[in-house]
Structures are given as structure tokens and as C-alpha cells.
Amino acid sequence: MAAPSRLSYATTDDYPKLSSLPIIDISPYLSPGNRGKRMSTAAALHSACLEYGFFYLDISKFVDPKEPEELTRLAREFFALPEEEKDKIALRNEDGARGYARLKENVTNGLADNHEGIDFYRPVESPDKTKPLWGSNQWPSIPGFRERYEAWIEKMKQLGVIVMEAMAAGLGMTPEECEDLKSQVTDSFWVMRIIGYPPLPNDYQGFSCGAHKDYGCLTFLYADPTPGALEVFLGRPGHLVQTAPDIPPSENVEQSGVWIKADPIPGCVVCNIGEMWEIWTNGLYKSTLHRVIHRSSNYRVSIPFFFEPNFDAYIQPLPAALRIQDDEPQRPGKPAPEHKKYEPVVYGKFLLSKVANNFDTNGAKSRYN
Numbered sequence: 001m002a003a004p005s006r007l008s009y010a011t012t013d014d015y016p017k018l019s020s021l022p023i024i025d026i027s028p029y030l031s032p033g034n035r036g037k038r039m040s041t042a043a044a045l046h047s048a049c050l051e052y053g054f055f056y057l058d059i060s061k062f063v064d065p066k067e068p069e070e071l072t073r074l075a076r077e078f079f080a081l082p083e084e085e086k087d088k089i090a091l092r093n094e095d096g097a098r099g100y101a102r103l104k105e106n107v108t109n110g111l112a113d114n115h116e117g118i119d120f121y122r123p124v125e126s127p128d129k130t131k132p133l134w135g136s137n138q139w140p141s142i143p144g145f146r147e148r149y150e151a152w153i154e155k156m157k158q159l160g161v162i163v164m165e166a167m168a169a170g171l172g173m174t175p176e177e178c179e180d181l182k183s184q185v186t187d188s189f190w191v192m193r194i195i196g197y198p199p200l201p202n203d204y205q206g207f208s209c210g211a212h213k214d215y216g217c218l219t220f221l222y223a224d225p226t227p228g229a230l231e232v233f234l235g236r237p238g239h240l241v242q243t244a245p246d247i248p249p250s251e252n253v254e255q256s257g258v259w260i261k262a263d264p265i266p267g268c269v270v271c272n273i274g275e276m277w278e279i280w281t282n283g284l285y286k287s288t289l290h291r292v293i294h295r296s297s298n299y300r301v302s303i304p305f306f307f308e309p310n311f312d313a314y315i316q317p318l319p320a321a322l323r324i325q326d327d328e329p330q331r332p333g334k335p336a337p338e339h340k341k342y343e344p345v346v347y348g349k350f351l352l353s354k355v356a357n358n359f360d361t362n363g364a365k366s367r368y369n
């Protein structure tokens with residue numbers, strides 16, 4: 001395997017097709033009928049997932065823009081509180097995953113992230129805070145906070161099922177296959193993060209949030225209008241131009257590309273597919289690396305909602321994706337497609353291993369050695 005060249009630096013000119021993310025209007029899937037429009041939405045999702053793993057989802061017909069604006073206002077009110085107030089809902093009071101994490105408590109690729117945040121997970125029936133992930137959510141006592149965010153969670157769960165249905169169509173699934181896929185997300189073990197980013201100091205040894213892939217199924221990111229913060233890594237093996245200087249070495253094999261900005265677009269959430277989609281599609285869809293570098297002077301707030309599979313979901317390559325791989329045109333010298341490249345996982349087990357790394361500098365570092 002040739003070592004990636006570090007001599008030339010790619011620009012977006014090297015990736016003309018890849019310089020900005022597609023915008024997909026989900027509205028045909030919000031009401032019954034619209035067969036033709038649904039087909040074009042499904043097709044657009046399929047190509048966005050093949051080529052980018054990241055796209056804008058126009059949800060302006062699904063949510064009133066005032067709703068998420070109010071959420072960021074509430075988040076700012078919380079982050080402006082004194083540390084001892086915020087620590088009243090600290091992670092350590094609970095299962096170590098649900099609650100408030102101070103600035104630099106989160107770790108990515110062995111480096112402390114320059115953000116603070118509150119993490120929420122799907123509530124469980126018999127909470128037990130001695131079991132990882134199995135505690136209770138901790139809510140700030142700001143009036144209206146919990147109600148507004150719970151309404152958002154309901155909306156994002158609905159959106160998750162809607163997008164899954166459209167993606168199933170995009171993969172050409174039969175109605176039975178579509179039902180089977182949806183049954184794996186009916187009791188989504190969702191995650192919501194409310195993240196606060198102070199400006200990243202110029203001399204900081206790390207990022208606002210280091211390069212990573214999301215773990216699960218679909219991420220719906222609402223962010224305040226701050227430009228130039230979220231970046232998406234576009235590139236593919238075989239298009240070797242440059243090795244990104246800071247992507248995790250485990251992801252850095254024969255891969256090159258460019259970091260492009262994914263600035264907020266009014267009426268849209270940024271949507272990306274997590275690692276479970278990589279397994280479901282046997283690698284046809286790739287989960288895309290992204291990071292946050294927020295250097296402007298304001299305090300940025302973002303609210304990612306992770307629509308995930310059920311905790312017990314057994315994730316394995318889907319027949320519809322394998323059919324597409326079988327149909328890929330054969331070219332001379334191109335090896336025949338290999339099936340079952342991706343090992344099945346139980347989503348909850350996979351999640352536990354990821355979350356264990358999130359606050360542990362040594363654990364995260366050991367992934368590199």
C-alpha cells in the first residue's frame with residue numbers, strides 16, 4: 001500500500017463535484033401520495049449518501065424555525081450560569097454519560113475538545129446509575145427548558161423514521177425489507193447533545209471538536225448561524241491527493257481529501273449518516289469524518305440529535321445493499337465485490353465501547369498505537 005503523499009495540498013478545485021453539500025427537501029415524505037416527488041427525494045438521498053455521507057435536510061415544512069431558535073436561547077442561558085450551578089447536573093452524579101460535561105472534559109483522538117455540553121439519552125425503564133449509560137437524564141432547572149427540548153426530541157424521532165423510510169426507498173428495498181429496517185429503529189436509543197463552544201484559542205493543542213464519525217444511524221444537527229465552524233472531510237480512497245494532517249491514523253489509510261465548511265442554512269438541519277449505515281450497506285455508504293474549529297469571537301451553540309437504532313438492534317449488511325453491490329459494473333482489473341466485509345454488531349454494545357473512550361484520554365490515545 002503506497003504511503004499517502006504529503007507533498008501536495010488539495011483544494012476544493014481538486015474536488016469540483018465535492019465542494020458543497022447537497023440540499024434535500026424531505027417534504028414529499030411528510031404527507032402521503034406524491035409518488036414522483038418521493039422517488040426524486042429518495043434518489044437524491046441515495047446519491048448524497050454514496051458521494052458525501054453528509055447533506056442538508058430542508059425541514060422548513062416540518063418545523064417552525066422559531067422552535068430551534070428558542071432552544072439555543074435556553075442553551076445560552078444555561079451555559080452562562082456559574083460553573084457550580086452547571087455542576088449540579090454533572091455527569092458524575094449519574095451514569096457518567098448523562099449530564100453536564102465541563103469545557104475540555106470531552107476527549108476526541110486523545111485531545112481535549114474545547115467545548116462544554118449536556119448529553120441526554122433515551123430514558124430507560126429501571127435506571128441504575130452504577131451501570132454505564134443506564135442512569136437518568138439531568139435537566140437544568142431553567143423554566144421551559146425541559147418542555148421545549150422534549151418537544152424537539154419528539155420531532156426529531158419522527159424525522160428519523162421519515163428519513164429512514166426515504167432512504168429505504170433510495171436503496172430499492174421491498175416493502176418487507178423496509179418494515180424490517182424500520183423495526184430496528186422503532187425504539188431508537190437516541191442521544192441529544194447541547195453543545196457550547198467558546199472561541200478556540202490560536203495556540204490550543206486540539207480542536208473545538210476533533211475529527212470523528214458519528215456512531216449510529218442519522219445525525220440531525222441544528223446549529224446557531226455562526227459560520228466556519230463545522231467541517232466535513234470529503235475524499236475517497238483512490239483519490240489520493242493529500243493526507244489530512246489531523247484525521248485519526250486508523251482512518252488515514254490511502255485516504256485523502258479536503259475539509260469543507262458546512263455552514264448552517266436557514267430552514268435546514270445538517271444531516272449525516274453514522275457507522276451503523278456503513279454496516280447496513282456493507283460499505284456502500286460511508287460515514288464521513290467531521291470536526292469543529294470555531295475561531296470567531298462569539299460563543300457558538302449547536303444541538304445535534306442522534307437518531308440511533310434500538311439498543312438491542314442487531315446490525316448487519318442489508319440484502320438491498322448487497323444487491324446493489326452485486327450489480328456494480330465489472331471493469332477489467334477490478335476485483336469482484338466481496339460480501340460480508342462488515343461484521344455485524346449489536347448497536348448498544350458498540351455504543352458502550354465508544355462512550356467509554358469519550359472521557360478517557362488514555363483510552364482514546366491507545367486506539368492509535
Ligand SMILES: N=C(N)NCCCC[C@H](N)C(=O)O
Nearest residue numbers: 107108109191212214215358
Ligand atoms: N454521539 C456522538 N456521535 N458523539 C460524538 C462526540 C464527538 C466525538 C467523540 N468525542 C469521540 O471521540 O468519538
Ligand SMILES: O=C(O)CCC(=O)C(=O)O
Nearest residue numbers: 193195223230292302304
Ligand atoms: O457542533 C457541531 O457542529 C458538530 C458536533 C458533532 O459532530 C458531534 O457532537 O458529534
Ligand SMILES: [Fe+2]
Nearest residue numbers: 212213214290
Ligand atoms: Fe459528530
